[in-house]
Amino acid sequence: MCLPALSDHLAVCNKPCRNGVCVGLDKCSCSVGYKGQQCDQDVNECGLPERPCSNSCMNTQGSYRCYCDPGYNLMTDGSTCTKELECSSASCQFACQIDRVGEVHCLCALGLHLAADNRTCEDKDECLDSTHLCSRHS
Structure with missing residues (x-):
């Protein structure tokens, strides 16, 4: 009975590939970040x-x-x-956001609006604008 001859395309590694896979006769293919014959050396x-x-x-x-x-x-x-873009430099009373240009804008909580100084928040009278949810005589 004849046995087939070993060829270079057989994935047989006598020493294990530590951080990779065996791809040929004693040949390892290393995972990203590793090198060396057995993939046992870290890449810095x-x-x-x-x-x-x-x-x-x-x-x-x-x-x-x-x-x-x-x-x-x-x-x-x-x-x-x-x-780092700091909102603290704007001295906003409640919160702030930074737009795409890098400018800082102060924000207010729901029910409040930005005062004339563009930093502090004031109560918003919803009854004076069209956003109120009250009926006509309430």
């Missing part, structure tokens, strides 16, 4: 010429994490930091 993404973070970078096992300097916030992409 923070030390690469093209840094993954706009501010501070911390290497982790198989990955990395970005941090922002004080006064900056991490964006949803997980790598970009943008300058």
